Structures are given as C-alpha cells and as structure tokens.
Amino acid sequence: MFKEASIREPLILGDKVSYHQITEDVARSVEGKANKMWWGAFTIAFIAMLWGFGCLAYTVGTGIGAWGANKTVGWAWDITNFVWWIGIGHAGTLISAVLLLFRQRWRMGINRSAEAMTIFAVVCAAIFPVFHMGRVWVAYWTMPIPNQFGSLWVNFNSPLLWDVFAISTYFTVSVIFWYLGLIPDFAMIRDRAKVVGNKMNEMIYRILSFGWSGRVKDWVRFEEVSLVLAGLSTPLVFSVHSIVSMDFATSIVPGWHTTIFPPYFVAGAIFSGFAMVLTLVLIMRKVLSLEAYVTVKHIEYMNIIIMLTGSLVGIAYLTELFISWYSGVEYESYAFINRFSGPYWWAYWSMMTCNVVSPQLFWFKKIRTNLMATFILSLVVNTGMWFERFVIIVTSLHRDYLPSSWTMYSPTWIEVGIFVGTIGFFFTAFLTFARVFPVIAQSELKTIMKSSSKMFKNKNDNHHH
Amino acid sequence: MSLTYTISDKTKKILFAMMGIGLLAFVYAMVRGIPIQRVWANVLVNIFFFMSIGLGATFYMAKKYAAEASYAIVYKRVYEAISGYLPIGALMLVLFLIAGFLGLHHIYHWMDKDVYNPASEHYDKGIAHKAAYFNPLFFWGRILVFFGLFIFAQRTLRQRSLEEDLTGDISLYKKSITTSAWFLVIFGFTAPVIVWDVIMSVDTHWFSTMFGWYVLAGFWCTTMITIMLFSLYLKGKGHLEEMNDNHFHDLGKWVFALSVLWTYTFFCQFMLIWYANIPEEVTYFQDRLGAFGYRPLFWIMFFINLLLPLIVLMSRDAKRNATFLKIVGGILIITHWLDVFVMVMPGTVGANWRIGPMEIGMGIGFAGVFLFVVLNQLAKAPLVVQKHPFLEESKHHQI
Numbered sequence: 001m002f003k004e005a006s007i008r009e010p011l012i013l014g015d016k017v018s019y020h021q022i023t024e025d026v027a028r029s030v031e032g033k034a035n036k037m038w039w040g041a042f043t044i045a046f047i048a049m050l051w052g053f054g055c056l057a058y059t060v061g062t063g064i065g066a067w068g069a070n071k072t073v074g075w076a077w078d079i080t081n082f083v084w085w086i087g088i089g090h091a092g093t094l095i096s097a098v099l100l101l102f103r104q105r106w107r108m109g110i111n112r113s114a115e116a117m118t119i120f121a122v123v124c125a126a127i128f129p130v131f132h133m134g135r136v137w138v139a140y141w142t143m144p145i146p147n148q149f150g151s152l153w154v155n156f157n158s159p160l161l162w163d164v165f166a167i168s169t170y171f172t173v174s175v176i177f178w179y180l181g182l183i184p185d186f187a188m189i190r191d192r193a194k195v196v197g198n199k200m201n202e203m204i205y206r207i208l209s210f211g212w213s214g215r216v217k218d219w220v221r222f223e224e225v226s227l228v229l230a231g232l233s234t235p236l237v238f239s240v241h242s243i244v245s246m247d248f249a250t251s252i253v254p255g256w257h258t259t260i261f262p263p264y265f266v267a268g269a270i271f272s273g274f275a276m277v278l279t280l281v282l283i284m285r286k287v288l289s290l291e292a293y294v295t296v297k298h299i300e301y302m303n304i305i306i307m308l309t310g311s312l313v314g315i316a317y318l319t320e321l322f323i324s325w326y327s328g329v330e331y332e333s334y335a336f337i338n339r340f341s342g343p344y345w346w347a348y349w350s351m352m353t354c355n356v357v358s359p360q361l362f363w364f365k366k367i368r369t370n371l372m373a374t375f376i377l378s379l380v381v382n383t384g385m386w387f388e389r390f391v392i393i394v395t396s397l398h399r400d401y402l403p404s405s406w407t408m409y410s411p412t413w414i415e416v417g418i419f420v421g422t423i424g425f426f427f428t429a430f431l432t433f434a435r436v437f438p439v440i441a442q443s444e445l446k447t448i449m450k451s452s453s454k455m456f457k458n459k460n461d462n463h464h465h
Numbered sequence: 466m467s468l469t470y471t472i473s474d475k476t477k478k479i480l481f482a483m484m485g486i487g488l489l490a491f492v493y494a495m496v497r498g499i500p501i502q503r504v505w506a507n508v509l510v511n512i513f514f515f516m517s518i519g520l521g522a523t524f525y526m527a528k529k530y531a532a533e534a535s536y537a538i539v540y541k542r543v544y545e546a547i548s549g550y551l552p553i554g555a556l557m558l559v560l561f562l563i564a565g566f567l568g569l570h571h572i573y574h575w576m577d578k579d580v581y582n583p584a585s586e587h588y589d590k591g592i593a594h595k596a597a598y599f600n601p602l603f604f605w606g607r608i609l610v611f612f613g614l615f616i617f618a619q620r621t622l623r624q625r626s627l628e629e630d631l632t633g634d635i636s637l638y639k640k641s642i643t644t645s646a647w648f649l650v651i652f653g654f655t656a657p658v659i660v661w662d663v664i665m666s667v668d669t670h671w672f673s674t675m676f677g678w679y680v681l682a683g684f685w686c687t688t689m690i691t692i693m694l695f696s697l698y699l700k701g702k703g704h705l706e707e708m709n710d711n712h713f714h715d716l717g718k719w720v721f722a723l724s725v726l727w728t729y730t731f732f733c734q735f736m737l738i739w740y741a742n743i744p745e746e747v748t749y750f751q752d753r754l755g756a757f758g759y760r761p762l763f764w765i766m767f768f769i770n771l772l773l774p775l776i777v778l779m780s781r782d783a784k785r786n787a788t789f790l791k792i793v794g795g796i797l798i799i800t801h802w803l804d805v806f807v808m809v810m811p812g813t814v815g816a817n818w819r820i821g822p823m824e825i826g827m828g829i830g831f832a833g834v835f836l837f838v839v840l841n842q843l844a845k846a847p848l849v850v851q852k853h854p855f856l857e858e859s860k861h862h863q864i
Contacts, residue, residue, distance in 0.1 A: 003861075005535065007635070007854050103864070238729060250740045257741050260674035262733040315653055319674045327672040328594040329745060 004451050006461050011106050012445070012453035014292040019446050022293075023188060026442040029288045030189055031201075034435055037287065045427035052421005055414045056131060064134050066414045073397045073409040078128040079247075080389040081419050084272070085125035086167065086244055087265075087385060090237060091273025092118025093174050096181070097233035100226065105448045106301050109294045112185075112441045113284060113433075114277045115178040120429040121276070122171045124422035129163075131418070159246040166243040170236045177229045184222065184443040187212035238262075241269040248392065255335035255396035258323070264316035268385060271309035271355070274302050275381035280430060282375045284439060293440050296369050303368035306381060310359030313388075317356060335396055343408060344395045347387050354384020468847045470704060472840050480837045487830010494823045505570035506813040507824055511831035512561055513663060514687075514805045516554025517680075518835070521688025522547035523619045524652055527645035530622070530638075535855035536715055536862045539707045542848050543695050545626060547688070549842035550835055551619050555612040558663065562608065566601065572813050574669045575599045591670045599666075608662065611655040618648035626850060633852035656681055664805075668812035671749045673738065679730040680808070686723035686770075687801045690794045693720060695839065697787055697794075704848050707860045710785040714864055717784030720794070724774040731767065752811035759807055759818070766803040773797060802828065 014021070034042075059066050069076045092115040099107035130139050142164045144154045154161050186209035193201035212218060242262035249261040278299065285294040324336040339348045358380050362368040367377075399406045433439070450456045472480075494504045522544045529537055537544070565576050574580065579587035581596050597603070621644050629637045657677020665676050673679075693716040699705050738746045753759045773793055783789040810818045850856060 003857070005855050005858050008533070235725070242729075242733065246737070249737050252741050252743060257737070257743070258674045259676075259734045259737045260678065261737070263675070263678055263730065311650065311653060315657070316674075318654075319657065319677065323672050323674045326595060326598060327745065328591050 003460060004457065006457070008452070009295075009297045010452055010454035010457050011109065011295060011297060012293060012449060012455075013295050014453075015455055017292075017449060017453045017455045019449065022442050022446055022449065023192075025290065025293070026185070026438045026440050026445075027189060027192055029434060030436060030438060031192070038431065038435070042428065042431045045424045045431060048420050048424025049428050050421075050424070052418050052424055055417030055421060056127070058414055059131055059418070060136060064132065066412060068410050068412045068415060070407060070409065072400060072405045072407045073394055075393050075397065076409045077411040077415040077419070078132045080386065080393050081422065082125050082128035083244055083265075083389040083393075084386050085121045085128075085422065087241065087269035087272040087389075088276045088382075089118045089121035089125060089170075089174075089273065090241060090266075090269035091277045092116070092121075093170070093177070093233045093237050094270055094273065095277070096177055097230040098237060100230045101234060105452050106298050108441055108445045108448060109290075109298050110277060110281055110302075111444070112178075112181065112437075113281060113430075113439050114273075115174065115181070116433045116437070116439075117276060117280055117426075117430060118174050118273070119171070119178060120426050120433075121273075122167065122174070123429075124426055126167065126171075127418070127422060129160075159243060159250050162243045163247060166236075166240045170240045173229065173233050173236055177226075177233060180222070180225060180229065181441050181444065182437060183209055183212050184214065184218075185438040185441065187214065188442065189438065237270075238266055241265040248396075253396055253400070254329075254331040255324075255339065255392065258320055260316050260319055264313065267309045267312040267316065268355075268388060271306060271313055271359075272382060272385035274306050274309070275378040275385070278302055278306075278374055278378040279382065282371060282378070284434060288434065288439060290440060293445060296371070299371065299374055300365075300368050303362045303374055303377075306377075307359045307362040307368075310355055310381070314356035317352065331401065334399075338399055339391055339395045342395065342399065344391065344398070347391045347395065351384055351387040351391050354380045355388060358384070467704065468849060470699065470702075470840075470843045470848055472844055476840070480833050480840070483829050483833025484837070485830075486826050487833060490823050490826025490830060493826065497823075499823055500814070500817060502571060503814050503817060503819075504823065504827075505564075505572055506809055507827050509561060509572055509663075509667075509813075510802070510805050510809050511827060512554065512557045513809075514684075514802055515550065515831055515835045516558050517684035517805075518688050518691050519548055519551035519554045519619075520615060520656070521684045522692065523551050523615060523622075523648070524656075524685070525688060525692070526622055527618065527648045527652070530642045530645035531649055533642075533855075535858035536712065538853050538855045538859035539712060539849060539862075540692070540696050540705060541626070541850045541853065542843065542846060543699065543705075544688075544692050545623050545846075546839050546842035547691055547695065548619050549623065550838045552616045553834075553838050555616060559608065559612070562663075572809075573666055575666055595669075604662065607655075607658065611651070611659055614648070614651050614655075618644055618651075622648075626853075627846055629853060630847060630851040635854060638854055664808050667809055668749060668752075671746070671812075673734055673746065673749070675730060675734040675737075679727075679734055682723065682727040682730045683801055683804055686720065686727050687798065689716060689719040689723055690797050690801070692716060693790055694794045694798070695843075697791055699843075699848065700787070707849060711862050711864050712859075713787070713790060714781070714784045715862075717778050717790055720797070721774050721778040721784075724770060724778075724797070728767075728771045752815075753807060757811055757816040757818070759811060762803060762820075763807055766800050766807060769796065769800040770804065773800075 012022075067077065069078070092111075095107050095114045096111045099111075130136055133139060133142075140149075141152070142154065142161065144156075147153060186205045190202055190205035190209050193199075193205060242265065245261035245265035248256035249258060251257055281294055282299070285291050321336055324332045327333075339345075358377055361373070361377065367373045394409050398409055491504070493499075525544050526541075526548055528534075529541075564570055565573050568576075571577070574589075575592050575595065576599075577587065579585040580589040580592045582588055583593070592599075622641055625637045625641050625644075628634070660677045660680040664680060665671070665673070693713070696705060696708060696713070696716065700708060735750065738750060741747075753763045773796060777783055777789060777793050783793075806820075806824075853859075
C-alpha cells in the first residue's frame, strides 16, 4: 500500500476513523432533520430570492430603463455581477479537475460542495446578461439557429457569442462532472434507506443513482470517465474566464484593451472562487460537524491558493498600471489615473486593499490557520473582487473619449434587488443541496483513509519504529 | 549503475568541439563581413535563451518546495544542476548589457543618449517619455538586485540540498520552503520586468501587458524539456535507477501542459492585438508577418510548438516512450529557440536576418557552454538526493 511521508499532515482527523464512520458522518445531514438554524437561514435566503424575482419581473415589465445604466455607461451593475458570479463559479471545477490531475488528496474533503457552488454561481451569473438583453423571451436568438425562427444569424466575430458557448459548455461539463461523482454516494443513501425501510428515500435515490451496483466494473468506468472529464474541464477553467475577459479586451476602450486580461481574469476568478468556497465550507463544516474531514489543513491550503492568486492578480494590476504609463498612450494613461484618483477612487482603492493587500496576511501561519480570520478575509476578498469588476467596467466607461458624454453611474434599487436576489438564490440552492445531497464525496474520501487519516498514519508510523 | 556521474573524455571532446564551433561562427561572421548588429542580436538570443532555462529550473526547484510536491524528488539533482547555469547565464547577460551601455552594440535603441535630447535630430518623443524607466541608475539597480536575489536563492537551495544529503536534518528542508516562498514572490513580480528590460525593450516603442507571462510560459516549457532530456540522457547511461516510466510520464505531461499554456498566452496576445488593430500595438506582428520575411518562420515556430506536443504527447504510451520523448523534446527545444529568435530579430536587424552557418554555429557554441556547465554540476553531487523527506514517496510514485 502507498505510504505517505510522515511529515505530511493528516487530511482526515479523529481517533475512530473507519469506512462506516465516514458513511455515518456524511449521511447524517441527508437522513436527519433540519434544525432551526437551517430553517432560519433558508427562510432569509428564500425571501431574498423572491425579492430578486420581483425585481426581475419589474425589469421585464418596464424595460432596461429601470436600471441605472445610461448611454455612456451601458454596462454597469449587471455585467459587474455577471463577471463576479462567473468568477466565483471557477473554484469548483478547478478543485475537481485540476487538483485531480495534480493528484492533490486534499481536494476530496471539499470538491463536492465546491462543485455545487460552481453550478449555482454560474446560474446566478447567467441571469444578468440574459435579462440585459431586454426581451428575454427571445434569448434563444443567441444561438446560431436558422433565420426561419425569426432570428438574425449570430455574429461569430463577437466575444459575447463566444461567451454563450463557453459558459454553456462549462456549465454542462461541470454539471456532468458533479453528478458523476454523486452517483456512488446516492447509491450509498439508497442502500441505507433500504435497510431502514425508508421507501420514499429509497425510490428517490434509486432513480438518482442510475442503478449503481458498486462492482469493480462500475468503479473502473467511473474512474476513467472522471479522468476524461478532468482533462476536458481543465481547458474549460481557462477558457471561460478568458473569454469573459475578451468581452472587454477585444474592444478599444482604454482600460479594457490589454493583452494580459485573459490569464489575469482566470487568476482572479480562482481567487474569488476559493474565497467563496471558504465562506461556505467554514460554515458547513461547523453546522454539519464535518471538522474531521474538512480540516484546518484544508483551510490552510485554500488560503495559500488565495494568497498565490491574489498576488498574481496584484502583478497584473501593477503591470497594467505600469504599461499604461510606459506605452505613452495618453488615453490609456488617463484611464488609469482616473481609476485611482477620479470620482470612483474609492472603488479602486477598495479593490487594491481587499485583493492585493489583505491576502498577504495569509503569509502568517497563525492567520491562515485561524478560522475566524479566514472567514473574515474570505468575505473581504469577495467584496474586493466585486469592486475589481466595478472598477474595470464603470470607471473605464464613464469617462470615454468624448468629454461631453462623461457621466456618472449609480445603481437603482431594482438592480440592487436583482443582485440581492441572486445571493438569495445561491444560498437557497446551497442550503437545499446540503440537506439532500451528500456534501462530502465520501466514496472518494474513503480511498485516502488508509494513507492520509491521522489514525492510520499514526498506526503506520508506529509499525516502522 | 552508479550514483555519481563523471563526464567521459569523449563527452568532453564533444563539448569542446561544440564550443569550438561557436568560436568558429564568430570568425566566420568576421571573415564574411556579416553586419555586427546581426552578430550581437544572435548573441542576445542565445544568452537569453540559455539563461532563461537556468532561471526556469530555479523556479521549478522552488515551486517543488513550496507545493510540498514529492513526485520529482528522484530527479531533483537534474533540475538542481540545470539551475546551476543561472549565475553564468546572468553574468553573460549583464556583460551584454554593459557592452550596450558602452556603445559596443546598438541592440537597444533606448541606450542611445540622443533619443532623449530634444535638440538632437535623433530625438524620439516616444522613448524620451520612458526616460525615467530607462534611467541607467534605476535600470542597473533593478537588474543587479533582481539577478542577485535569484542567484542567492539558487545557491541557497542547492547548498542546503547538498547538506541534507550528509545530515538528513529536516530543518534544512523547512528552511528551503521559506527560501522558496520569498523567491517565488520576487520571481513573480520581477521576472516579467526582466523580460521587458531585456526582450520587450528591443522593440522600444511597443508594449504588451501579456509579454512577460508569454515569455515566462515559453521558458518554463523549455526548462521542462531540458529536464526531460537530461534525465533521459542519464537514464540512457544507466544512472537514475529509481526513475521510471511514471516519472517520465509526468515530465511528458508537463511538456504537454506547458506547450498548451504557451500557446494560450501566444494566442491571447496575438488575437487581442490583431482584433483591436491599434497601430501602436499591431506593428509588432506586422514586422513579423510582413515584409521582413519572418512569416514562414513565425508560423512554423507557432504550429510546431503547439501541434507537436499536442498530437504526439497526448497518448499515455508516448509519454512513457524514451524515443518519442527525445524526438519531441529535441524538436521543441529548437522551435522554442526560434520563438526567442523571432522576438529579438525584427526589432534589431529588420529584414537583414538569415539562419545561416553563423546562427547555427553560435547556437551550438552556446549549447556547448550550457551543457558543459550543467554536466559539471551533475558530476559534483550524487545523482539522487539521499535524505529528502519525500524521497520514498517519489520512488513509489505511480500514475
């Protein structure tokens, strides 16, 4: 059997670790009843979601004029939120695909919830451009369908169209990947329901688990498909946010047209995605008592990734700033001067502080292993990444080439309401997920029990001494 | 099956012959009256290309510590040895830059003092705007500090690794993680700056925010190819007993993945500049795709760098086959060298380029120096680290 180096810290804690114990711990949240805390959180999230639906209905009924966007600042709150949510939707597939390819064992405690989060975030993201189209009932015109359907043939030169393809592909593959991992876990719940005679659960999870039998043949196929999907998803992690960045970078708007945008957006997306994973996972491990499986070491690794991607984003900020001066292009220089000293200076400096400065605190081991500090910083990073998109979009547009059209932008309560609604939807979905799906990929986690759990590691070490 | 590598007399002869060919290339250039600008430009291509491999290996070495990675430990000495070229490469680069400041060559337009002088007929408003950045004191300050720190990190990590062989002290490993962490931060922030200073500033007016990462992706890929080829060479000689198909599979994957990363940065830079078609930016690709005649070279370089690893290294079997790896690695080394060639030449000699005996000979000469340094580094220490905490994990690495 594979023996891990003794200096590696265990990824499964607890003194009584066994396959059965893992099953019990993971199944508890699905089989048990929700407590008051859960219902409280769910109610708030649900109301926020309904509020968002109301604002969307108002937008559709009234028109895009209900928003604060104007002729100069044509993209504002909506696209900021779109990019913000899409970015958050990056960590899941990174964790499930890229970390699988890199054979990182610590992914197994968190991949399931991160993937779920990804899917909900992408749904939230899609709402914004779809409703910005105005006539949402013809949203299918974004697809290249024949003209008889009343559409115009789509413009393949437009990065907005590439976005449609990139995001729908990403969403599809993410859902399949997520669901694939869930199959053996659904089967576990099915089998447990059968034993206790819970007919309802047995039927639901029988349908969901696609007749999983747990035979070696099933597992071989499972692992092969996982690897193929990981291979497919890895370029998708890059492509989605690269293409989102091209929505801006292919234009000739100062502050938007810069070649570093694609990789810098990808780094920023991973950055914000991990922050959101932390926000959710820190609560989840506590509420569902999963501290033995999502350990402080997991949190620490995620914090290191935040530190790394935060610094990468910092490099990109400084590169842009420097090149805007170095290039000698006056429009480009002005765009950046306006960013940090113009009327939206507070957005720029919030972005810099939250995204570049605050993650540097994770250099201290004390801070990156402190749960409260991590939780606060994860919120700070999420805020910062929202400001980043606001800075890129609004401050670049509000003072364009023609000073006579310079203007300011501020959101209406409708726009804010839609944003609040997406947050409501996100948490409603996540809370539901935490009740009906196994939140930890228990079948995968069991594969590392003997190599990476504290109990077995101690046992192994004692054998050799 | 020995733990120590010694350079055989035959190998030594080959290496000296290679360096001799390099010298002959200079003589050839003088005799044939090849324009001195073209000779200097070639020197820059080779100095930067090989220096960047040494820097890339240092980066890889540090990255392994910071990521707590174990798979590569059985061939750790190989990339350690390659990183040993960094001080030599950096020294050559510094000498090259000094030569520029002394007026011995005119590779860098911005080194010419007249371009900053409004009274001069050579006054160039675009470059004069950058005067603060190219101020000699600031320029030399950053070049020396950056390389100083890089070399310091490289020496420290190597020294500790050698020490660890003798004592097995775990604190050495832990200290190396710290060294690696600060090195990676410095590297991340300064490597793009060095690329701007040494390569991007050849086309003094041109700018691209992606350029630093583009060049970095390129030399990271070249570094992995170099590590792979040296490992194959040593394996072929019967060394590195513990290194097996699984480890080569990993190296093959690295080359595959980084080739795709390189393509990604190339494509993003190229596509965005092409799409926006802004005169200040698009000149760069007009030089390379227009009348100067680089077009075939440019596209051959791009498509081989992308397609060869993509097609050949896609399969698992190919990554476990030494012959495949050698062929792909050998070709990619040359095409990545061409990448640097196409970066430097249009801004220095315009249409007056050729890949003739001088270019090839000089490339062989520099390769000789590089191989000589790296093989000597290999000969200095046991070929497998002895007491690294992840050695056992690495030996049993299986994919």
